[in-house]
Amino acid sequence: MINEVSAVTFRQNLGEMLNQVQYRHDAIVIKKDGKTVAALVDAPMFERIRRFKDRFDTLSQHIADSYAEVPQDEGLSEIDALVADVRHPAN
Structure with missing residues (x-):
């Protein structure tokens, strides 16, 4: 699954999101001011x-x-x- 979050939400929930990526193989798209700036995927x-x-x-x-x-x-x-x-x- 691909989740989109704000940079603030990502920063506040980093540990949980790392677990989502590592164990559930989710991807996280990080947005700042409504624009995509990064993505977190598993190794x-x-x-x-x-x-x-x-x-x-x-x-x-x-x-x-x-x-x-x-x-x-x-x-x-x-x-x-x-x-x-x-x-x-x-x-």
Whole structure:
């Protein structure tokens, strides 16, 4: 379950919220002045997020390296054409 709390509530109930995350595997979204500023998740979830981020960064760098010699206008035109094909496939 994902719970949303204010920063003040989080600070006042830190121990209880740590237990929710650790034992019930809940996630807590912390808001300050109505804006999301942080999230508390259990350690296994954080490790999964970290691995996915590392994989995403590696893939993004590979794509950037592959297209480094392609002029920006040409690359953007290619992307626009592919998006158009997906949105409006030829029958």
